[in-house]
Amino acid sequence: DAKTTQPPSMDCAEGRAANLPCNHSTISGNEYVYWYRQIHSQGPQYIIHGLKNNETNEMASLIITEDRKSSTLILPHATLRDTAVYYCIVRVANTGNQFYFGTGTSLTVIP
């Protein structure tokens, strides 16, 4: 699985959009980009995933560059409850395949 690079920490003002970048320059054509977050010591929570098209759901938007070497997770209106560690993961979507969690980005939403 491709490795990812994320900034270790970011701040965002409450109510503003949080844009979390991720570099995955060695991604293969059959690897998906997944985003998870972990609030304190809770179980990681699925946010969104995509292959090459931009994706949007009720939680966030995922923007993947055309060459697929990087992506951005967008939380459109950050709230204090979005303070968490955000993990960008790339993996082949085969049954039973593990997720490799990198170091993630610790996002702090500031009132």
Added chain:
Amino acid sequence: AAGVIQSPRHLIKEKRETATLKCYPIPRHDTVYWYQQGPGQDPQFLISFYEKMQSDKGSIPDRFSAQQFSDYHSELNMSSLELGDSALYFCASSWGSGGADYEQYFGPGTRLTVT
């Protein structure tokens, strides 16, 4: 909606004892994953099962074993516990569909403390 259930939520054991952690996946999910998260660390994959067969293996110590049962629940057995085994243990489940993309849903974790 039903989530992944893990039991117990907290467990305290002494060195060299054994521990068994249980995971009940979301109904109709057939794939189970185990992760270990040490203090201040990121989750590390241990092992996974699909349709009761081991499907992938990570950094699981030889002292640990796991299996998935006919009802798809899974158990992680840990023997000769060491202080370094103190960690959060997460179970995740998914519906495996042989090549399609899918997400894993994580349980709340079991906090194991070895003294």
